[in-house]
Amino acid sequence: MSKYQVIRMTLSGRIAWFIFAVALIGIVSMPWWASQGLIRDVVTLACYIAVAQMWNMLAGYGGLVSVGQQAFVGVAAYAMFVLAQTYGVNPYSAVFISLLAPAALAVPIYYLLHRLEGPYFAIGTWVVAEALRLLATNMPMLNGGAGMSLRVMTQFSVHERAIASSLLAALLLLVTLGGSYLVLRSRYGIAMTAMRDNPAAAASQGVNVHRLRFYLFVAAAVGSGFAGAVYFMAQLRITPPSAFGMNWANLAIFIVMVGGIGSLEGVLIGAVIFFFAERWFGEYGASYLIVLGLMTLACALYFRGGLWGFYSRHFNAPWFPTRRHLVRNKGVVK
């Protein structure tokens, strides 16, 4: 037994993993106990969490602030609609095949935009998303601005669709949250944390910052695309303004900034707040968005760590611990 040991898991982390596993099982079993409305809500919330977490990885770790993730949400969703509705591919296979589209698109976009400095990179991603929205609006194959309906879904019964939606939502959370967690705990996580804190210093320690950012960008594109395909499959309808809408960027940025940037826990907290704000106050018009916008502003100015930052200043009980603690073993005698 060595003198020191690295502690990577905490009690709170184990409890959180247990709750996460129970929640996933709960989501998968929804068709047998939950109402249609609840399943729909859970799918929506899962998509919000996934898109926000992908933005969190980009901005919180990669230093790549994008306001154009809706480009990938829309492209994957449209690819799924075309495959399933136009070419008759099984819709559930189409969800996975459609993920090739955001991956293929992310490569040239990254190579075009990585030349732009920080804030200009962000607006550049916005231009790309706008260009794609206009392209979709003008493509007869996508039925232009009128959008498409996923009529092929009528071949499945309501119960079958509920099972598939629940499975997809659980898988989406597993891949985006669980996947991020595993990556952050691996050696890439150390490299990414180093890159977040200081890219130049990370590069001098042997981290290939450029390549790591590229991987992050592509992975985030695929993750966001997955959320898009799942979300619009549940919606059964897609239009260019909904698929490529700014709302995706708004919600990702709000969730991450208010919840706490650079943490998985923050994304969960922020997503729940956003979801319920939209649900409860959305019916009174758009004024709740004024409040959400000002909250984002306040977090950027005064509470850089968001709600999770506030929590972790007072309690050392992370739900998804990614830190390494070096502890001296008491029992070892020299």
Add this chain to the structure above:
Amino acid sequence: MYWIDGIVQGILLGGLYAQYALGMALMFGVMKIVNVTHGDLVILLALIGISLADLTGLGPWSILATLVPIGAAIGWILQRALLNRVVGDDPLPSLIATFGLSIALQNAMLQIWSADTRSLSGGAIQQASIPVGSLYIGVLPLIVLICATVLTAGMAFLMHYTRFGRALRAASADVEAAAMMGVNPRRVYALATAIAVGILGFAAAFQAMRSTVAPSDGPFQLIYAFEAVIIGGLGSIWGAFTGAMILGISQSIGFRINPGFGILAGHLVFLAVLAVRPQGIFKRKS
């Protein structure tokens, strides 16, 4: 003739975009920050102008003369209250802060002015045009272009030949060194933003006269300004002007190819410039 007309109309349209782009070039050149509310401020000023015209019965030129100082005041307050806190090496805070403000501003405008599109009546000048050969050049777009040219020249003069311009350039090159030489960066920044948003007062009045405005239009104006600045080359005042012309021509030609293709053509030209000459047309590679 059809295509020549397209180019001429594009240059005239570029005059409007140059007014959006000028302020952004100034703010980026000096502070290295992007103000995401840039486009929303154009819309806010335009809506204020339209409401003022309804309330007071002032003519369009008096409205323009009122909007410029209002814009400058908004810019000053914006910088003092908000942006001065987030100027720094990390681009994230300024971007996120103004992004949040942009969402709030858009929805606040939606509550106050509703989603209707509005415009400012410019009187007889709106329909007037000058025949040049077989082309017709609108008087109002021509005034917009001349105004943009004068503003750009004025800004270039300000940057290169005045004490304030020297302070601006010094602060943008090295804030700390400039501060040691007696430049107050916060004051310089606030003045720069006041000028940038003040120019948007011109843009707002002309936008409202030339076409219509609605509360959700801001992001489009932001994107056009941004594209013009990048096409021209970051930080170059005349570069932003040229970029705006190129963007205007691209959109105008695009519209003539297919009405759905106009705006998209502008985006594609922007992406092409980014692929071929990422430092912009005017800037030399550093």
